[in-house]
Amino acid sequence: MKLLLELHNNPTVYLVIAAAVLALGVYGLIRRRTLIGMLIAGELIFSAAMLNIMALNRFYAPDPTVGQIFVLFIMGLAAAEVAIALSIVIAVYRNYSSIKSSNLSELSG
Amino acid sequence: MNAFPASDYIIAALFLLFVSTTIAGAVLAVFTRRIIRSVCGLALASIGLAGLYYFLHSPFLALMEILIYIGAVCVTIVFAVMLAEPDEPDAGPSTGQSRAWFAAALVVSVAVFWSIVRLGVTGNWTTPAVRVNDGSIEAIGVALLTTYSMAFEAISLVLLVAILGALAIARTGRHHE
Numbered sequence: 001m002k003l004l005l006e007l008h009n010n011p012t013v014y015l016v017i018a019a020a021v022l023a024l025g026v027y028g029l030i031r032r033r034t035l036i037g038m039l040i041a042g043e044l045i046f047s048a049a050m051l052n053i054m055a056l057n058r059f060y061a062p063d064p065t066v067g068q069i070f071v072l073f074i075m076g077l078a079a080a081e082v083a084i085a086l087s088i089v090i091a092v093y094r095n096y097s098s099i100k101s102s103n104l105s106e107l108s109g
Numbered sequence: 110m111n112a113f114p115a116s117d118y119i120i121a122a123l124f125l126l127f128v129s130t131t132i133a134g135a136v137l138a139v140f141t142r143r144i145i146r147s148v149c150g151l152a153l154a155s156i157g158l159a160g161l162y163y164f165l166h167s168p169f170l171a172l173m174e175i176l177i178y179i180g181a182v183c184v185t186i187v188f189a190v191m192l193a194e195p196d197e198p199d200a201g202p203s204t205g206q207s208r209a210w211f212a213a214a215l216v217v218s219v220a221v222f223w224s225i226v227r228l229g230v231t232g233n234w235t236t237p238a239v240r241v242n243d244g245s246i247e248a249i250g251v252a253l254l255t256t257y258s259m260a261f262e263a264i265s266l267v268l269l270v271a272i273l274g275a276l277a278i279a280r281t282g283r284h285h286e
Contacts, residue, residue, distance in 0.1 A: 005117050008124040008164045015229030017128060017161070021154070023133045023222035028139035030214035034197055038188060040138050040147050047158055057209060058165040060239035063243025063282055065252045066165050075177045076264045079270035082182050086189040089274035093193040 014055035022048035033087045035099045036049045039082065124164055131157030142197045144190055152183045169246045 007013055021044055028041030028089050050071045057067020138147045145228030155178035161216055162171040242248040 005121050005183060007113060009122060011234070012230055013128070014161065014165070016226050019129060019225035019229065020224050022225065023218040024135045024139045025213050026132065026221050027218035028209065030217060031139075034144065034199070035198060036144050036193070037147060040144075040186065042133055042138060043151055043178075044138060044154065047154060047178075047186060051158060051161060054165045054167060054170065056234075058167070060234050060236060063241045064166070065242060065248045068170055068244065068249055069257055070175060070182050071170055071263055072262065074171060074200055076268060079177055080268050081183050082185055083271050083275040084278070086185055087279035089189055091281065098251045099193050 011055050011059040013049065014051060014058075018048045018052040018055065021045075021051065033101055035085075035092065035101060038101065039085050039089070043082070046074060050074055123160070127157045127160030131156070131161065138262075144196055145187070148186050148190065151186075152179050155183070158253075166244060169249060175202070226235050253263055 025041045025044035025048060028044065029038055032038045032041055051053050053071055053074075057064060057070075061067055089099055092104065096103055131154050133148045134152070134157055138154060139148050139150075141150065155174055158178075159171040159174040162168075162174055180247030
């Protein structure tokens with residue numbers, strides 16, 4: 001019971017959650033066959049990285065602002081990435097009438 | 110002794126709620142076939158992560174997570190879902206190639222999970238003897254305007270270029286129709 005009550009002060013818990021989200025993201029990135037599905041899996045990978053950085057920042061960093069600012073920058077980059085990726089998705093859909101990644105084979109030899 | 114003994118149990122219950130929300134959202138985002146449910150899974154996982162950030166002493170990032178991930182990323186993906194027809198194609202007959210991809214995905218993700226958990230559990234992390242500040246929103250603001258002001262300006266430029274690039278890419282091809 002004591003262990004359960006102290007669970008939120010245990011850095012290992014956060015690291016395990018981050019690893020689980022990362023593994024799910026990698027699995028989705030390999031298995032998904034549409035571009036938007038792959039993009040969502042990529043966002044999960046970003047989230048796992050952010051949780052990992054925040055856990056190490058909270059428990060092991062001498063300056064607790066560094067990790068928070070780094071995660072804020074990751075969020076900004078993730079937003080920029082989503083904007084670019086979705087505009088590519090729209091352009092692809094307009095040209096191919098499909099966003100299944102198996103149909104985008106014009107450059108394959 | 111705490112003046113309100115039940116508060117420990119409430120905190121533990123909230124923590125478990127946020128953990129299960131995060132994991133359930135991530136599972137939903139990866140395993141559903143309808144993409145709109147996948148987006149909802151991403152939003153759910155973001156809510157759970159925001160709660161976890163709160164437990165990690167960072168209410169600023171908890172609010173930013175909700176604002177950026179649910180308010181910007183998920184809404185943008187929903188707009189793209191409306192413009193394209195993104196549902197996963199049917200799995201089709203189970204051929205040797207599809208089973209090989211399934212096995213490869215499973216092996217890679219389990220290997221990633223196992224190695225990172227092992228590193229996190231057995232890693233000999235050292236707790237710092239002294240903290241230079243308390244990590245409050247005030248400290249973040251000071252750091253953003255002094256140490257990280259250059260990076261702050263650079264990321265604003267990145268966002269501007271990304272928006273212009275998105276406009277330029279999505280605009281081309283419109284006149285062909």
